Amino acid sequence: MKSLMLIENIILLILILFLYIIVWYYVGRKVKGVFLKKNKNLKKRLYWITFWFIAFSYIISSIFKSVVSVNNILASLLTLIGAVSLAIFYYLLILFLFTDVVKFVLKKVGFKGRIRNYISAIYDDGISIFIIVLIIFCFGMWNALHPVVTNYSIDINKSAGKINSLNVVMVSDVHMGIMIKEKGIDKMVNSINKLKPDIVFFCGDMVDESTTTKLKKYYGQAFKRINSKYGVYYITGNHEYGENVSETISYMNEAKVKVLQDEAVKIDNSFYVAGRNDAASGEKVKPLNEILKNTDKSLPIIELNHRPVDLEEAHKENVDLQLSGHTHRGQFFPNNLMTRLIYQDDYGYLKKDNFNLIVTSGYGTWGPPIRIGTKGEIVNIKIKFKH
Numbered sequence: 424m425k426s427l428m429l430i431e432n433i434i435l436l437i438l439i440l441f442l443y444i445i446v447w448y449y450v451g452r453k454v455k456g457v458f459l460k461k462n463k464n465l466k467k468r469l470y471w472i473t474f475w476f477i478a479f480s481y482i483i484s485s486i487f488k489s490v491v492s493v494n495n496i497l498a499s500l501l502t503l504i505g506a507v508s509l510a511i512f513y514y515l516l517i518l519f520l521f522t523d524v525v526k527f528v529l530k531k532v533g534f535k536g537r538i539r540n541y542i543s544a545i546y547d548d549g550i551s552i553f554i555i556v557l558i559i560f561c562f563g564m565w566n567a568l569h570p571v572v573t574n575y576s577i578d579i580n581k582s583a584g585k586i587n588s589l590n591v592v593m594v595s596d597v598h599m600g601i602m603i604k605e606k607g608i609d610k611m612v613n614s615i616n617k618l619k620p621d622i623v624f625f626c627g628d629m630v631d632e633s634t635t636t637k638l639k640k641y642y643g644q645a646f647k648r649i650n651s652k653y654g655v656y657y658i659t660g661n662h663e664y665g666e667n668v669s670e671t672i673s674y675m676n677e678a679k680v681k682v683l684q685d686e687a688v689k690i691d692n693s694f695y696v697a698g699r700n701d702a703a704s705g706e707k708v709k710p711l712n713e714i715l716k717n718t719d720k721s722l723p724i725i726e727l728n729h730r731p732v733d734l735e736e737a738h739k740e741n742v743d744l745q746l747s748g749h750t751h752r753g754q755f756f757p758n759n760l761m762t763r764l765i766y767q768d769d770y771g772y773l774k775k776d777n778f779n780l781i782v783t784s785g786y787g788t789w790g791p792p793i794r795i796g797t798k799g800e801i802v803n804i805k806i807k808f809k810h
Contacts (some may be wrong), residue, residue: 434656455467488502502601510563512558559795566793567794570801578808580743587807591682591805594653595626595627595785596660596749599629601788608645615801632666644677654687655679659672664701694723695719695726697726698726710736723806725745738776744779750765750785751788754794759796
């Protein structure tokens with residue numbers, strides 16, 4: 424049985440690799456038409472060597488990091504090259520395919536005349552598409568580097584004892600490494616403190632496979648500067664398990680960030696915070712009713728679940744507010760169309776009876792360092808409890 428599964432996985436991997444090579448070759452042929460016709464001295468062999476190195480740089484970096492170390496400078500450089508090239512490739516593929524379809528249709532319907540000549544002149548062997556994609560990429564990177572604050576106000580129909588309201592700050596999917604480095608961490612900490620939170624929640628994927636030990640040491644000190652009445656709480660996401668999760672948690676502990684792993688804690692005898700492990704841990708997901716078995720459900724319950732899933736379970740267990748991330752809201756168009764199909768709520772606010780869900784698009788980026796049609800964000804939630 425295991426050998427059969429191994430063969431199936433190998434076949435699937437070969438098919439994916441074959442498709443990957445085909446689509447990159449398609450884009451490579453188009454881009455070659457842009458550069459080689461504008462620069463006759465550029466050798467084809469040099470072009471294709473460079474092209475395929477860029478095409479596989481992200482994959483090479485992943486292998487390199489697993490063999491050597493994520494802290495290797497060359498691995499970091501390859502990751503950056505790969506991430507940038509994936510973003511540019513993505514939109515080149517979409518636009519080249521679109522223009523090829525348009526040209527095919529126009530040819531089939533016998534479309535001629537000045538308008539066709541104008542279209543050909545604008546297309547100009549693909550150079551106009553290349554320029555458009557570079558503009559899209561620059562805008563997407565600028566957009567990713569300028570997160571916003573998104574505000575919500577919700578009412579929870581339970582008494583929280585002496586607490587009438589709670590100012591919550593939520594941050595998820597920071598992905599420290601490619602885009603978010605030391606200055607980015609400082610900027611995030613300062614932005615959190617400006618909101619004067621009562622409590623701060625880190626909802627997973629704060630790091631990923633590109634996060635160096637140096638950056639972890641840095642946040643181990645930087646997060647100590649977060650000012651919060653009831654502290655900072657953290658759960659793991661799927662990407663924490665793609666690297667040294669114990670190292671990540673140790674630096675969170677050093678920063679005095681309270682790590683919740685399938686457990687619930689009572690805050691100031693007024694409300695509960697339940698933190699769930701991500702399914703990527705490889706261990707069986709602990710049922711929510713087991714996590715909450717010793718809680719007083721007459722008090723407000725806030726659940727931290729990296730993925731916006733198990734909503735019916737949370738509703739059944741009288742959770743008042745679930746905070747999730749993971750989706751990035753697709754991060755860049757048109758991926759957001761896919762996340763809408765996958766999740767009941769891929770972004771924003773959802774309410775069912777007394778159950779509330781807030782899904783963030785995340786603070787940073789994973790893979791391509793761009794955001795198109797989405798914003799990186801810090802979420803600020805003003806909660807009012809029943810008096």
